[in-house]
Amino acid sequence: MTTSPIIQLRGVTKRYGSFTAVNGIDLDVQPGEIFGILGPNGAGKTTTLEMIEGLRAPDSGTITVAGFDAVTQVDEVRKIIGVQLQSTSLFPYLSANELMELFGHFYGIADPKQRASDLLARVDLGEKANARMEQMSGGQQQRLSIALALVNSPVVSFLDEPTTGLDPHARRSLWQTVLDVRSSGTTVVLTTHYMDEAEFLCDRIAVMDGGRIIACDTPEALIRSLPQDAIVKATASGNPAWTESALAALPGATSARLTADTNNTSIAIGSADVQATIVALLALADRDDVRLTDLASTSANLEDVFLALTGRSYSDSAEEEVTA
Ligand SMILES: Nc1ncnc2c1ncn2[C@@H]1O[C@H](COP(=O)(O)OP(=O)(O)OP(=O)(O)O)[C@@H](O)[C@H]1O
Ligand SMILES: [Mg+2]
Structure with a gap:
């Protein structure tokens, strides 16, 4: 395959004071794939996403999205991407419809009402169009936040831990939503610390740890690379x-x-x-x-891959960070 990457990072570094959160990473995301960034708390996933979205500037390195420079052409980048907002930050008293239309107006799309009802149907929230955020379950709020990230028909949609906090049933239903988004032609970049999610959903995964990408490949290839299968x-x-x-x-x-x-x-x-x-x-x-x-x-699964790459078990790394 010789398609050129839709997202390209070269030598990207981000420091907070003397702390290096993202340490010289290279990354290529191909058009039409579901690309996952997997890593324990503090690995640098959100920082990486925010730099690609043009919300944070890297200290060094280059980032392009669909050929636009994420630092110098940030307005162009914002027009063609969709960013999932954390559900907690959405206005609790607005209905799903009102929020969708509001976002439609932000982006200046032609028929915000129609777009709202199309997208709500697509994420299976047609019946909740008039429900206020505060009246929705966690899973419904997450699905709404994905719909909001699709209002401008983005070329790339960024989902930061789209299923965190959901029960197993709601997580699986949200996986289907993400697959549908990809089927409609949108490239999806998501972060997760769920191994099963990365394995099921992602065409390719970058495993991050301590600000570095320690492996990047299809889930199958990562697992096959282990000495024991x-x-x-x-x-x-x-x-x-x-x-x-x-x-x-x-x-x-x-x-x-x-x-x-x-x-x-x-x-x-x-x-x-x-x-x-x-x-x-x-x-x-x-x-x-x-x-x-x-x-x-x-x-063998991705858990074993992480262990083989870092010498630490994934669940232990996650816990260390939480209690730190
Ligand atoms: N604004 C900031 N100021 C200082 N340090 C920060 C800031 N934002 C993030 N960090 C640090 O950078 C590191 C990477 O953070 P980041 O949010 O990118 O991790 P993450 O992989 O998204 O983690 P999580 O799974 O918990 O969301 C962490 O150690 C974090 O404490
Ligand atoms: Mg994060």
């Missing part, structure tokens, strides 16, 4: 005389962990060849008269 798990009744190094030497195995309690031993084996590893494990159990229960294999 699956984890074989089982519970052994009793405490067999097995060692982690012996299990890690089974066919296909790349690593192994044993956790024993009084009655059982939990087994987890990283494997690049699930079939070979399971066959060997069953043979071993047979030979040593060990009964295995809960035998299962799970594929």
Whole structure:
């Protein structure tokens, strides 16, 4: 594919005082993709988005959006992008319709009323057109804020953590909304700290940590880059005389962990060849008269990618930041 990127960042750095929030990042977003920036709290995701949106100027580096410079041509950039506002900052006493029309007037679009009803229908809020913000659920408010980010038919739509705080059902319904936005031809750049969301929704993901992009690829390619492609798990009744190094030497195995309690031993084996590893494990159990229960294999996921890249577990990084 030789399409030129719709968004391009080169050597972009942002400092707050002596603290470097974004540290020399390069990024290409292709037209028509859903591009995710994934990273724990404080990774630099929002700062990066705000620089692309022209809301913050980088200290160094260049950013272009559809060929416009995000620093020197910020007015042109703003016309062609849609930015999702945090729902809490929207006027609580205006109805969905009124807010949509207000935004339509801001952007000077031809028929704000029609646009409002089209977009509200598209995000499945047709029945809530006359409801005030304060009368809507969190998920409905998030969907409205996405509709507001689409009023000017943007070339690129930026969604900063569009599903944070939603229940699992509302999150999945919002994923569908994002997919619909992309189907209509809009490029979507979103941030998230949900691994499953990034994996399901994004064509490509930039994994950010400490202001740097530590990996950028399709979710599948990121996962495939791991030395193990699956984890074989089982519970052994009793405490067999097995060692982690012996299990890690089974066919296909790349690593192994044993956790024993009084009655059982939990087994987890990283494997690049699930079939070979399971066959060997069953043979071993047979030979040593060990009964295995809960035998299962799970594929590696982005959580494992983050661990492999940083040496830290993703959930621990997130918690550290929250309590810091
Ligand atoms: N206006 C500011 N002044 C000083 N430091 C800031 C400012 N804005 C952000 N930072 C710092 O820059 C770092 C990156 O912040 P940013 O908001 O970009 O992170 P994030 O990845 O969006 O995190 P989150 O997942 O919590 O939204 C953080 O350590 C933050 O404390
Ligand atoms: Mg943020």
